[in-house]
Amino acid sequence: MQRQFTIPENIETAIANALADYKLTLNDSKELSKRVLALSDFFINEPDGQTPWHESWAQIAYLCYYLPLNAARLRAVILEGEKRGFFADLEEVLDFGAGLATASLSLSETQNLKYTLIERATEPQRLIEKYFPFFKSEEWIRTINASKIKNPKKILALFSYSLTELAELPDWAYQCEALMIAEPSTQQDGRKLMQLRAKLLEKGFHVWAPCTHEGLCPQLTQSKTDWCHDRIHFAAPKWFLSMEEQLPMKNRTLTTSYLLMRKTKPSPIHAARVVGDTLKEKGKDRQMICRGPDREFLAWMHKFKIQQEIPRGALITVPEDLQKVSNELRVQKELSVF
Structure with a gap:
């Protein structure tokens, strides 16, 4: 049976409240789909470009489409981590390239941690503070460096769809006890993540998920095309399905590539x-x-x-x-x- 994930009720309510300020509702499927297509075209035409957060059409598209999909993906990753006790004894999250803080929003549903959001754009902070009042962050900062890491043994460095824009992890991340990395499940990003796994093992980190072993990755070493990713079923609400009818993209199942790694060694899994x-x-x-x-x-x-x-x-x-x-x-x- 496929694992099923949907949009959390509090996030769905927040999306509806935000759309009201744009004179839209969740049922305005045609108008919402136009914004989604525009942002999708932007990402296709400018894969290395910064999300145009200052544009209202981009804000709408992210709120009604990318936020729900990414939240479902991230809840699947977080659930795997919770099953294995990955978040135990951690106290603080450094969410790099947080954007609309989807990863921290999703994690905060079940993990009572301190959240620091690292994001250069200012518009996401305004959107989060206005429409997602149930989420409380410690602070928003534009940059971070190693000198700001005060208690690394209690810190989770979180990278959600932000590593794809970097050549490699920033130096400060290697100081942290734990790493949670979720990336697009494309061949390029998936294989890049598998290569990063090998580097992190060399630096003393241990794999908690998705892998059940710390040997060489066979999809990387014995294939030139395979890449590691999971598949989940997205139980979309009616308003999302109506919007999706206007779009060429369908999302009955979602894929994700991710790594959960810590300096602490996990209990062995014989599976x-x-x-x-x-x-x-x-x-x-x-x-x-x-x-x-x-x-x-x-x-x-x-x-x-x-x-x-x-x-x-x-x-x-x-x-x-x-x-x-x-x-x-x-x-x-x-x-x-x-």
Whole structure:
């Protein structure tokens, strides 16, 4: 069963209140879709450009489209972290390139931490303070450097769709106890994140999620095209579906590439992670899994009359007695999913 995430009620209410100031409602699907298309075209034509926060059409598009989608993605990432105890003993968040603070908004739903938002543009701060009063940040700052890191063992450095604009992590981030990085699930950004994982391991960080091991990443070392990403189901409300009908982009499922890493070592997880969608082939179905440095696939042979489609990103127990043929593990009975 696919994991389902929707727009939190408090965020949906805040979006509706904000749109009222633009003389719009959540039901003005055609007008909202025009703004979304304009911002989408901007991102396509100027992939390295700064979000035009000063433009009202960009504010509307971000509020009604990108904020809900990113909030759903980030809630999925945060849930995985919570399952593994990733946020334990942390006290402060440094949200770099915060934008509309979607990551901090999503994290604050369940984690009572101090939030410092690092953002050069001033308009996002006005929008957050006016329309999201339930979210309280310690401060907004334009830049940060290593000298401002006072208690690194209690700090989470948060990068949500901001690392894609940088050549590498800023130096101050390596001082922090924990790193949460969520990036676009494109081949380029996904493989860049896999390369960063290797660098962070060399610097003494440990992987808490999504990986269940700290060996070489097989999608990076044994493939030139694969990249790591999870898939979740987006349970969109009616107003979002109506707006989406006017758009060429459909979002029944969402993908995300992410890393949760800390200097503290996690408890071991004896499981494999499903890292591929189901591949329908002659005589069998296959799904790629990851549990170490080898590139492996589960294989359901049609002759055994077993069909099982496991959600991408799910953790499973792999029986030790599975027959292995080349890089395939032949499944003869339904597997347990965590």
